[in-house]
Amino acid sequence: MLGLSGLFSGDMAIDLGTANTLVYMRGKGIVLNEPSVVAYHVKNGKKEVLTVGDGAKMMLGRTPGSIQTIRPMSEGVIADFDVAEAMIKHFIRKIHKRTTFSKPKIIVCVPHGATPVEKRAIRQSVISAGARKAGLIAEPVAAAIGAGMPIAEPTGSMVVDIGGGTTEVAVLSLADIVYARSVRVGGDRMDDAIVAYLRRKQNILVGESTAERIKTSIGTARMPDDGRGSSAQIRGRDLLNGVPKEIEVNQAQVAEALAEPVQHICEAVMVALESTPPDLAADIVDRGVMLTGGGALLGDLDLALREQTGLPISVAEDSLHCVALGTGKALEFEKQLLHVIDFES
Ligand SMILES: Nc1ncnc2c1ncn2[C@@H]1O[C@H](COP(=O)(O)OP(=O)(O)OP(=O)(O)O)[C@@H](O)[C@H]1O
Ligand SMILES: [Mg+2]
Incomplete structure (x- = not known):
């Protein structure tokens, strides 16, 4: 006890x-x-913490001049x-x-x-x-311990943690890192890619919070089989006349928007595999790759990675935790x- x-x-x-x-x-x-966000009240040039976490995230992109929201981690x-x-x-x-x-x-x-x-x-x-x-x-x-991988064994394990800011790819054996590399692609870059796509292709400007909502609701890493998939109604500003507008976005569009960040993640996995000593690489080909972090929840990311790398891919239970x-x-x-x-x- x-x-x-x-x-x-x-x-x-x-x-x-x-x-x-x-x-x-x-x-x-x-x-x-809670979200890593701090909201400050700016008074006479002095900053005072207003709220932190959930409350501060709700203010992102919605603050008046006297309030500043900061994400201290990047x-x-x-x-x-x-x-x-x-x-x-x-x-x-x-x-x-x-x-x-x-x-x-x-x-x-x-x-x-x-x-x-x-x-x-x-x-x-x-x-x-x-x-x-x-x-x-x-x-x-x-991440590997949390995903329940057998990191202490003399076997190669590959974990790919896709967070908000970075994707970390690592190969572990005997509880130590054999290879690790961090690429600056994660959930934030996916959100930016959605914002950029909608601006370019639909002439509509949406905020990051809206882009994140699109990603977590209908986001997918792979073109839907029917070429369209499900859709969501979103609101943004029409760039042609400056007024608010509602449009429908479908999964095929989101897949197109996310193709580049998804490609980057695939490449990072391939580079890791190529840089791993052959016996450990063979273990990974056998046992597969474990995905963790919030980005691992992107629809069909496991399938897209499997198609592009040929490796067995699993998403960790409780990947955000x-x-x-x-x-x-x-x-x-x-x-x-x-x-x-x-x-x-
Ligand atoms: N269902 C989902 N589909 C796609 N992305 C998601 C989903 N749920 C959460 N995310 C994204 O996961 C990211 C957060 O993941 P996580 O909490 O692992 O990141 P983090 O640990 O804070 O970042 P980092 O490890 O880079 O410092 C956010 O970008 C969020 O939008
Ligand atoms: Mg993380």
């Missing part, structure tokens, strides 16, 4: 994502899952340190309200390609947000997984 200290130690694992921040608490699981790393720190503090305090604990130990996942400077900055943000000790874990390792769950597991099984956590400063 877990002792009280184990249950309420307050130790946390954080997935600080470009799109979403998730917090896992030891003994409890995921206790927070392409997987901290783009704005002060804002990121404010966000981490806010989330920790929010959880703090519900539980009492002393200064927690916190493990945060970082992109494989994060520089030493970026890693130090993340560590410092967490310490100054109230942690006693800060550990880092590489995001692909966390894999990294947080894997980081949480590293926290729970710290002793066994110590070699994948970096507590150095």
Whole structure:
């Protein structure tokens, strides 16, 4: 049985994502899952935090001049340190309200390609947000653990984490990274591609939130068999006369809009396979590739990847939570997984 200290130690694992921040608490699981967005009130040139997370995301693209919404994470790393720190503090305090604990130990996942400077900055943000000790874990390792892959075995496993900012492709064996590469293609680029397509082909301007809604509702990586697929009604501004307009968008159009980002993801997988030592590559051909992250939920992405790479592809259960769950597991099984956590400063 877990002792009280184990249950309420307050130790946390954080997935600080470009799109979403998730917090896992030891003994409890995921206790927070909110967009990585901070809204500021700008008064006399001074910024004051107005709201963070869900509330701030609703304001994106809808703010008056006195309010600013900022996404502190970009392409997987901290783009704005002060804002990121404010966000981490806010989330920790929010959880703090519900539980009492002393200064927690916190493990945060970082992109494989994060520089030493970026890693130090993340560590410092967490310490100054109230942690006693800060550990880092590489995001692909966390994603693979969270997806339940057998990373400790002497077998090649390939995980592809498609987040908001980046897609990280990694090959793991014996609980370590054999190959990893991050490409700057993820959900955000898909949203941009939809905005650009509608502007170019339909003369209609939509905001990023609308583009994201189109993607998550009818988005697909593959041309529908009937050449059209299902459709959705969307609203935007008619670029010819400047007035709001409603049009119908179908899945074939979305597939066309998303062809380029999808192609980039396929290429990243192929490059990874080519760069992997032959025996490990053979394991991957046998066992397939695991997709994690929110982008893995794009309709038929698994099929498109299978067609273009010839590899067996599976989508992880709970793909949006894999990294947080894997980081949480590293926290729970710290002793066994110590070699994948970096507590150095
Ligand atoms: N059903 C869906 N279809 C397509 N995309 C989706 C779906 N659900 C969520 N997404 C996208 O997934 C992305 C968020 O995924 P995730 O939470 O894994 O990213 P993140 O971890 O915050 O980003 P990163 O890992 O790049 O820092 C968003 O771009 C979101 O629009
Ligand atoms: Mg992520």
